[in-house]
Amino acid sequence: MTESSGGLPERPLSPHLQVWRWHVTMACSILHRGCIFALYFGALLLAGWAVSLASGSECYGWYIGLLGSPLGKLVLFGLTFALLFNLAYTVRQSFWDLGLGFSLKTADMTGAAAIAFAAVGAIVIWAIAAQTGALS
Amino acid sequence: MANLSAGRFRTPLSRARGMGASRHGVSHFITERVSGLALIPLTLWAVFAGLRLSGPAYRSQEAVASWIAAPHNTVLLALLLVVALVHLKGAIQVVIEDYIERFTTKTVLVVANLFVCVVAGAAGVVSILKVALTGAL
Numbered sequence: 001m002t003e004s005s006g007g008l009p010e011r012p013l014s015p016h017l018q019v020w021r022w023h024v025t026m027a028c029s030i031l032h033r034g035c036i037f038a039l040y041f042g043a044l045l046l047a048g049w050a051v052s053l054a055s056g057s058e059c060y061g062w063y064i065g066l067l068g069s070p071l072g073k074l075v076l077f078g079l080t081f082a083l084l085f086n087l088a089y090t091v092r093q094s095f096w097d098l099g100l101g102f103s104l105k106t107a108d109m110t111g112a113a114a115i116a117f118a119a120v121g122a123i124v125i126w127a128i129a130a131q132t133g134a135l136s
Numbered sequence: 137m138a139n140l141s142a143g144r145f146r147t148p149l150s151r152a153r154g155m156g157a158s159r160h161g162v163s164h165f166i167t168e169r170v171s172g173l174a175l176i177p178l179t180l181w182a183v184f185a186g187l188r189l190s191g192p193a194y195r196s197q198e199a200v201a202s203w204i205a206a207p208h209n210t211v212l213l214a215l216l217l218v219v220a221l222v223h224l225k226g227a228i229q230v231v232i233e234d235y236i237e238r239f240t241t242k243t244v245l246v247v248a249n250l251f252v253c254v255v256a257g258a259a260g261v262v263s264i265l266k267v268a269l270t271g272a273l
Contacts, residue, residue: 036227043220044252047260050217053204054263056273057197080183087179090172097169125183134190 028111032089035082042079073135080125085118164226171223178216185209201272210268217260225253 020026045067052063066072092110095101101110129135194200203209228249236242 033231036224036231039220040224040228043217043224044256046217046220047256047263050213050260050263050267053197053200054266054273060197060200083179083183087176090176094169094173125187129187129190132187132190133192134187 023108024111024115025107028089028114031085031115035086035089038079038082039086042082045075045079077122077126081118081122084121085114088114088117164230168223168226171219171226174219175223178212178219181212182216185213198272201267204264205268205271210264214261214264217264218257221253221257225249 049063049067052059067076092101092114095110101107126135188194189200189203194203204213229246232242232245232249236245
């Protein structure tokens with residue numbers, strides 16, 4: 001690297017998956033990016049749902065059948081997790097913007113809390129859905 | 137101390153070219169943060185709405201259409217879709233800019249991302265308004 005930098009001080013390399021030791025803060029960061037892709041797909045699903053609703057009851061019935069299939073339910077459960085995780089992550093990031101929560105202990109704790117919130121929240125929401133007869 | 141300034145990471149060539157940030161970074165950052173904060177209440181409403189609409193009372197297209205026709209539902213649903221797409225468009229663009237180095241590929245992906253979000257937003261909002269204003273077919 002110093003060969004090509006012509007005597008300049010070594011420039012920082014951005015970290016990547018292969019060179020990082022796994023810990024909760026980096027897992028959160030990667031999970032956040034993964035969730036963004038999932039939610040991108042989720043936003044397209046929402047737009048598609050609105051279009052199917054405007055396209056008549058036959059089309060809507062087909063679309064709802066797709067979402068209600070076992071695979072559809074699995075996707076929707078994943079999206080519930082992603083939605084809640086990104087909500088928690090936004091709160092976490094807002095504290096960072098205020099300059100708070102950067103100590104290792106706090107960052108680890110809030111990261112673990114965000115994952116736990118999303119996991120527990122998704123299960124609770126789907127338990128409520130089961131209670132109200134949404135899953136049958 | 138001068139050695140510690142950010143400027144030391146710029147090569148003489150990059151200084152000579154004079155090409156740095158396009159000065160849009162701050163507005164991107166603020167758009168991302170503000171839309172993210174706006175999505176907190178919208179997300180909570182979306183969970184609530186999703187639970188309601190998946191219940192037995194809303195199995196038919198007519199029932200869902202009459203739900204959407206309530207003005208607060210029309211507005212919140214359209215806002216949810218538009219704000220989510222604005223936020224996600226920016227988020228995905230950052231990922232593209234982070235990982236795609238080749239100029240042509242990067243540009244095509246950034247523009248494709250924009251088009252997908254704009255088309256999804258336009259189609260979604262028009263559909264929501266159509267159902268809200270004219271009812272189920």
